[in-house]
Amino acid sequence: MTDGTPARGTESISYATVTWDQMHRDARLLAMELMRSHRPFRGIVAITRGGLIPAAILARELGCRLIESISVASYEGEAGTQRDPELLKAAEAAGDGEGFLIVDDLVDSGVTAQYVRSLLPKAVFACLYAKPRGRPCTDHFVTEFPQDTWVLFPWDMAPQFIAPLSRREEA
């Protein structure tokens, strides 16, 4: 797309918006599920950049103070085409992942999750949102979106003035 709006592939795509409030609520729901189903985690590994905000909320709720990060790049360009994941920074403090929780904002194709899991095979993986193809790659998630829907996160949006219908030339 010429305006920079992301679209994976050439197929038509719908958009779903996620607000800060919604993300916060979903992260708290995820924290409740994780508290119910796991022993306390030694630490959290946030997948940058999208995983950083959910990781901060989960760390607060779960009482985790050891936060590691892992940086992986796989999407590029305005069209958002995906290439093989490239490791920009490893999660050295997490070893093989034993006792750690890996956190990301969403799983789409599952490529990022699969790659990070291969590096930290003993960690639990959690994210807020999942699309059908990525769903098997996560142990926990809160909400599913259709595969052909692009999720617009709050950091990708800004409130904008919009003219009333009566003032729009082509209303």
Ligand SMILES: O=P(O)(O)OC[C@H]1O[C@H](OP(=O)(O)OP(=O)(O)O)[C@H](O)[C@@H]1O
């Ligand atoms: O399941 P996948 O198809 O691999 O897609 C999911 C990944 O894509 C996005 O990150 P992106 O690589 O765009 O980088 P960012 O987090 O830095 O925005 C998102 O935050 C996930 O990490």
Ligand code: HPA
């Ligand atoms: O739907 C999405 N939204 C934002 N970033 C993404 N990265 C992969 N899929 C998505």
Ligand SMILES: [Mg+2]
């Ligand atoms: Mg990401």
